[in-house]
Amino acid sequence: MKNINIKITGVSSKFNPYVTIDGNKVKYKKNSFGSYEINYQTENETVELAIFKFLELQGKFWFLFALISFILSLFGIFEPFYDKNCVVLDCLYKLNLNEQNNIKLSFNNLITQSRAVEIDCDCNFEEIKNIYYIDKKAKRNWLILLITKILIWIALVLTLIFILKKYI
Secondary structure (H helix, E strand, O other): OEEEEEEEEOOOOOOOOEEEEOOEEEOOEEOOOOOEEEEEEEOOOEEEEEEEEOOHHHOOOHHHHHHHHHHHOOOOOOOOOOOOOOEEEEEEEEEEOOOEEEEEEEEOOOOOOOOOEEEEEOOEEEEEEEEEEEOHHHHHHHHHHHHHHHHHHHHHHHHHHHHHHHHO
16 A cells, blocks of 8 residues: 655645546645645555646536525625636646655745646656646636626615615
8 A cells, every 4th residue: 555645835725726646536634834735545556646726717607606606695795715816727747656655735826937836756756737827718707707796786785775765
C-alpha cells in the first residue's frame, strides 16, 4: 500500500478547487496552520493527480439556477459565493509513486503568475498541463447576475414601501 500525503497552500475558503486522484474526488481537511491536507492510500504504481475548478456561471442553465438559489437563500443572505474573477483552473500530473509520497501544492497568485500550481514532490512526476484562465463569458454572466440581484432588491424595497403606505 502506497501512502500519498498532499499539502495544499495558497488556497482561500472562497477558492476551493477540486482534487482528484485517478478520477476519484478526494476531500481535504484544514489543518491548524491554515493549509489543507490530503491523506490517500493506493495500490497503484502510478496515479493521475488532477486539480481543477469549474464555474457554475459557465453552465447551460446558469441564470435559472442562480435565480432560484438567490430566492431560496432569502434573497442572497445565505447564498453561496460566486467568484467575481471567474478563474478556471486545469492541472494534471502523472505521479510515479514510492512507498511514502509527500507532495506540496502551492497555488500562485493567479493574476501575476503564468503557472497556476507549483508542485514539490519527493517522487518522479510528469506535468501534463498546468493552466488557468479568466473566463470572459462567466465574468459577463456574473455581471448580469449582479445587476439582476440589485434590481430585485430595488423591486422588493419599492413593493414593501407600497404595501406599508397602503395599509398604514
